[in-house]
Amino acid sequence: MKVVVICGGVGAARLLRGFVGMVPAGDLTAIANVGDDMVLHGLSISPDLDTIVYTLADAVSAERGWGLEGETWQAMEMIAAYGAVSGQPLDWFSLGDRDLGTHLFRTGALAAGATLDAVTAQIVERWSLPLTLLPVSNDPIRTMVTVAEGPDAGDEISFQEYFVGRQHSVAVSAVRFAGADAAAAGPGVLDAIDEADVIVIAPSNPAVSIDPVLAVTGIRERLTARRTNVVAVSPIIGGKALKGPADRLLVELGRESSATAVAEWYADVVGTLVIDTVDAAQVDAIEALGVRSIVTETIMSSPEITRALAETILDAGQP
Amino acid sequence: MKVVVICGGVGAARLLRGFVGMVPAGDLTAIANVGDDMVLHGLSISPDLDTIVYTLADAVSAERGWGLEGETWQAMEMIAAYGAVSGQPLDWFSLGDRDLGTHLFRTGALAAGATLDAVTAQIVERWSLPLTLLPVSNDPIRTMVTVAEGPDAGDEISFQEYFVGRQHSVAVSAVRFAGADAAAAGPGVLDAIDEADVIVIAPSNPAVSIDPVLAVTGIRERLTARRTNVVAVSPIIGGKALKGPADRLLVELGRESSATAVAEWYADVVGTLVIDTVDAAQVDAIEALGVRSIVTETIMSSPEITRALAETILDAGQP
Numbered sequence: 001m002k003v004v005v006i007c008g009g010v011g012a013a014r015l016l017r018g019f020v021g022m023v024p025a026g027d028l029t030a031i032a033n034v035g036d037d038m039v040l041h042g043l044s045i046s047p048d049l050d051t052i053v054y055t056l057a058d059a060v061s062a063e064r065g066w067g068l069e070g071e072t073w074q075a076m077e078m079i080a081a082y083g084a085v086s087g088q089p090l091d092w093f094s095l096g097d098r099d100l101g102t103h104l105f106r107t108g109a110l111a112a113g114a115t116l117d118a119v120t121a122q123i124v125e126r127w128s129l130p131l132t133l134l135p136v137s138n139d140p141i142r143t144m145v146t147v148a149e150g151p152d153a154g155d156e157i158s159f160q161e162y163f164v165g166r167q168h169s170v171a172v173s174a175v176r177f178a179g180a181d182a183a184a185a186g187p188g189v190l191d192a193i194d195e196a197d198v199i200v201i202a203p204s205n206p207a208v209s210i211d212p213v214l215a216v217t218g219i220r221e222r223l224t225a226r227r228t229n230v231v232a233v234s235p236i237i238g239g240k241a242l243k244g245p246a247d248r249l250l251v252e253l254g255r256e257s258s259a260t261a262v263a264e265w266y267a268d269v270v271g272t273l274v275i276d277t278v279d280a281a282q283v284d285a286i287e288a289l290g291v292r293s294i295v296t297e298t299i300m301s302s303p304e305i306t307r308a309l310a311e312t313i314l315d316a317g318q319p
Numbered sequence: 320m321k322v323v324v325i326c327g328g329v330g331a332a333r334l335l336r337g338f339v340g341m342v343p344a345g346d347l348t349a350i351a352n353v354g355d356d357m358v359l360h361g362l363s364i365s366p367d368l369d370t371i372v373y374t375l376a377d378a379v380s381a382e383r384g385w386g387l388e389g390e391t392w393q394a395m396e397m398i399a400a401y402g403a404v405s406g407q408p409l410d411w412f413s414l415g416d417r418d419l420g421t422h423l424f425r426t427g428a429l430a431a432g433a434t435l436d437a438v439t440a441q442i443v444e445r446w447s448l449p450l451t452l453l454p455v456s457n458d459p460i461r462t463m464v465t466v467a468e469g470p471d472a473g474d475e476i477s478f479q480e481y482f483v484g485r486q487h488s489v490a491v492s493a494v495r496f497a498g499a500d501a502a503a504a505g506p507g508v509l510d511a512i513d514e515a516d517v518i519v520i521a522p523s524n525p526a527v528s529i530d531p532v533l534a535v536t537g538i539r540e541r542l543t544a545r546r547t548n549v550v551a552v553s554p555i556i557g558g559k560a561l562k563g564p565a566d567r568l569l570v571e572l573g574r575e576s577s578a579t580a581v582a583e584w585y586a587d588v589v590g591t592l593v594i595d596t597v598d599a600a601q602v603d604a605i606e607a608l609g610v611r612s613i614v615t616e617t618i619m620s621s622p623e624i625t626r627a628l629a630e631t632i633l634d635a636g637q638p
Contacts, residue, residue: 041427042361074391078420082445085428085438095423097416101397108360108398108409119404126401 001314004196007032008209009048010065010243011235012202013055014300016131018310019200020056025130029192033204034116034135035143035177035212036159040093041079043103044110047160048209049120049135050102057127065243071096092165117186134192136213139183143212148173148252159208168245172252175207180215193222198317201232203298205246206265207253214269223269230270231317233298233309234259237276242299258282263291272316274298274309292319320633323515326351327528328367329384329562330554331521332374333619335450337629338519339375344449348511352523353435353454354462354496354531355478359412360398362422363429366479367528368439368454369421376446384562390415411484436505453511455532458502462531467492467571478527487564491571494526499534512541517636520551522617524565525584526572533588542588549589550636552617552628553578556595561618577601582610591635593617593628611638 003023005016007030019028033048047066054060054068061069073096080091095103102123109119116138124133143159148171156176162168193199204210214220223230239257241247247257255261259275263286266273273291275282276298286293294316300306322342324335326349338347352367366385373379373387380388392415399410414422421442428438435457443452462478467490475495481487512518523529533539542549558576560566566576574580578594582605585592592610594601595617605612613635619625 039361041423041430042358042363043423044361072391072393072416074416075394075420075423078417079424079427082420082424082441085431085433085441088431090424090427090431097391097393097419098397100416100419101394101401104360104362104394104414105398105401105409109401109404111360112404112407112409114404122401122404 001197002027002195003029003198003200003314004192005030005200005202006210006213007048007052007202008204009033009036009051010055011204012048012209013052013060014306015200015202015233015310016052016056017303018300018306020130022307022310022314028131029188029196030131030133031136031189031192031213032133033209033213034137035141035180035208036163037140037142038158038160040160041090042107043095043100044107045103046106046116046135049123049133050099052133053123053127053129056129056131059127067094067096068098071098073097075100093160115187117188132188132192134189135186136189136216136219137183137186139179141180141183141212141216142178143208144176144178145172145208146174146176147171163244168248172249175211175249175253177212177215180212181217183216185216185218190218190222193219193226196226197229198314199223199226199230200313200317201230201266201270203233203235205235205241205244205249206262207246207249220269227269228271228319229317231272231274231313232262232266232270233274233313234262234276234279236262237298238278260285260289263289263293267291272319274313274316292316320516321346321514322348322517322519322633323511324349324519324521325529325532326367326371326521327523328352328355328370329374330523331367331528332371332379333625334519334521334552334629335371335375336622337619337625339449341626341629341633347450348507348515349450349452350455350508350511350532351452352528352532353456354460354499354527355482356459356461357477357479359479360409361426362414362419363426364422365425365435365454368442368452369418371452372442372446372448375448375450378446386413386415387417390417392416394419412479434506436507451507451511453508454505455508455535455538456502457505458498460499460502460531460535461497462527463495463497464491464527465493465495466490482563487567491568494530494568494572496531496534499531500536502535504535504537509537509541512538512545515545516548517633518542518545518549519632519636520549520585520589522552522554524554524560524563524568525581526565526568539588546588547590547638548636550591550593550632551581551585551589552593552632553581553595553598555581556617557597579604579608582608582612586610591638593632593635611635
């Protein structure tokens with residue numbers, strides 16, 4: 001059974017752990033968001049790709065959920081010691097020394113003419129990961145959010161400036177995926193979707209992690225056509241996001257923070273939404289939207305729960 | 320007494336140690352080569368500026384002569400583990416973790432709109448160095464060498480590809496300073512030369528470290544006009560360079576490897592050449608070129624010898 005998982009970062013990486021081992025390497029493809037990518041201090045950084053790699057390699061920091069376990073911070077301490085430039089600190093985005101090796105490799109390989117998908121494949125190979133990991137596009141896509149409050153209300157800032165720089169504590173009035181209109185799906189991306197028996201939308205942030213993937217030409221159309229086999233996992237549990245600002249973003253963008261709102265968000269592309277047991281009362285509301293709903297434990301607090309969730313998803317994707 | 324020192328990397332940094340403390344901070348200006356600079360894996364790297372800073376900060380690796388003492392190599396090990404790209408390794412240029420902090424700061428600050436001289440001043444301030452350190456230009460200058468032998472004979476390669484990538488083991492037929500014609504002297508550079516009582520040319524490589532400084536518009540003319548006060552230290556001692564390929568380069572470029580050849584190289588801009596005691600027999604030949612010659616110990620193997628050399632230079636610059 002061929003499985004495609006559409007991924008943001010942390011939540012997607014954790015769900016992928018459930019599919020690895022269950023689905024043979026040649027049949028498992030993750031298609032990852034690149035809207036969080038940025039060039040920082042000259043380096044090409046792809047946070048979602050790296051979170052997926054480090055998590056599947058069992059090398060991710062358990063405490064942070066991103067970056068590498070046992071990391072050192074020599075470079076960051078040096079950057080911090082040099083101080084701010086035009087009043088702006090340059091150490092707002094943490095770069096561990098080993099993690100820097102990944103960014104330097106990616107940047108150097110891109111400069112040498114490699115494409116992002118080829119660089120990613122080489123990184124996956126070095127970590128011996130049993131799946132295909134595809135950036136949704138080799139073209140630049142930049143998730144931009146419009147600030148809704150404070151001195152720069154109305155201004156657009158990059159996703160990382162919002163997420164890391166301001167620790168997603170500012171209200172947002174709009175989200176835009178710069179470059180997505182012109183971005184072509186990366187090599188293998190559309191074929192993987194076409195050939196998949198089940199297409200999974202990971203429990204990532206719908207507004208800023210999954211939507212930039214769906215915004216790439218051809219993806220939304222293909223998912224709509226395959227809707228019966230598309231299964232999403234709600235990232236909203238009991239009205240809250242486990243991690244990150246998905247709950248607040250949904251409200252700021254005019255929805256409510258609930259599994260039902262997630263079903264509404266994805267209704268055109270998703271046949272089945274897997275929701276947590278605490279949200280069982282929302283099944284009728286979700287099915288009224290034309291989305292099948294399956295209730296199970298979705299907080300991946302153990303390998304057993306993660307594996308059971310993955311099995312439930314695969315069953316749901318072939319109704 | 321105001322002193323300007325025209326600098327390459329290691330040899331210049333060691334000589335500057337002799338002037339620091341002897342010349343008040345406000346009166347000591349180093350003008351450094353940027354022809355060795357490069358963008359590597361996205362990072363703006365300025366090897367000569369960094370060697371000067373790290374050396375004067377007593378932070379330089381004594382063993383290597385470049386980079387930082389007590390450095391860690393986490394990022395490099397990661398880059399190496401990812402392997403080659405298109406058959407080319409990406410780990411040919413060593414980047415220590417703390418050193419990376421300097422490159423990331425420089426790159427980030429330049430991206431934020433700072434000029435190279437302002438970035439350099441901030442680096443100098445962080446290390447509390449008692450001098451003004453000026454890149455000769457804020458504009459890009461790239462020292463290019465033409466390979467004289469082997470499969471790519473006739474091709475131009477960058478200085479770092481020659482110096483580090485091939486460990487300066489390939490013969491060279493020509494040297495060019497790409498961008499130098501269009502490069503303007505950096506802020507303060509020409510004024511510092513005009514106001515200097517003594518102008519020193521450090522015992523750096525004439526062909527690839529000092530010449531790219533002299534190639535910037537206005538520098539050679541000003542030194543020629545101030546020739547009486549310009550003192551160079553021969554980097555060739557007993558026919559050999561202490562470090563690096565200066566001796567072979569002189570021969571490959573049609574000269575001989577001797578203090579006399581250095582005098583000939585610099586004859587238009589230098590009033591006095593300081594040569595080592597082992598080369599005392601060359602005084603007449605040098606003076607026949609119209610260059611005054613002073614013989615002293617020039618191998619800076621102790622702080623006392625370095626200080627004595629600095630004193631000799633200052634005396635020689637005010638004949």
